[in-house]
Amino acid sequence: MEMKISPSSPSRPTSADLRRTAALIALMLAAAGLALYQATMGLRVVSTEEGRRLAIAEAPLALPRTTLAQPGAGHPVTLQALLAADGRPAIVTFFYARCNAVCSAQGSELQQIQRDILARGLKQKVRLLSISFDARDTPADLALYAERMRADPEIWQFAAVPDAAQLQSLLEQIGITVLPAELGEFQHNAAFHLVSASGKLQQVVDYEQPDAALRAALGPNQ
DSSP: OOOOOOOOOOOOOOHHHHHHHHHHHHHHHHHHHHHHHHHTTTTTOSSHHHHHHHHHHHSOEEOOOOEEBOTTOSSOEEHHHHHHHHOOOEEEEEEOTTOOSHHHHHHHHHHHHHHHHHHTTOTTTOEEEEEEOOTTOOHHHHHHHHHHTTOOTTTEEEEEOOOHHHHHHHHHHHTOOEEEOGGGOEEEOOEEEEEOTTSEEEEEEETTOHHHHHHHHHOTTO
């Protein structure tokens, strides 16, 4: 007798299997959607930098106590004391003196702001403060940099942060990313940081918008 052997038919998924698969896919999509919503702060931003700026605008940040060393200063001064001394808000930037890339562009925009301050007689209304994050930058280095930028010391000051822990805390709280690069350079984000005389970071403006930064620092009544 000839025997015919038929290949076994593959098992078909049951309705229960399909429901479980659909539920798993829905759960994965929901988790991905939640992660996207959180990362974009409610779908309002598309980058980490935009998120940083939005968070600061919605909740101004009290800066940590930071001791500064300045060219020509007889003794160190805290960032808070410097700002409170004459009640001027500050447009604060972060840089390093050896930078040949973004710091140069940012410095050019600061020169433009300084010219506007002088032309409009605003020396008593706002200050510029550039803080180095490079441990190699001494007060003497900053003095040479200030001279090269033709900085008016009554408007535009420079400072280093001698204490590494204080510097790291300041950078982290503000959201400044500094990454070592080749040939002793750094990669870092750049912007104008608007800080009140009470030491609160209130707004972050793109470094290519010096006019907007000055308007924001002066407030709506100027």
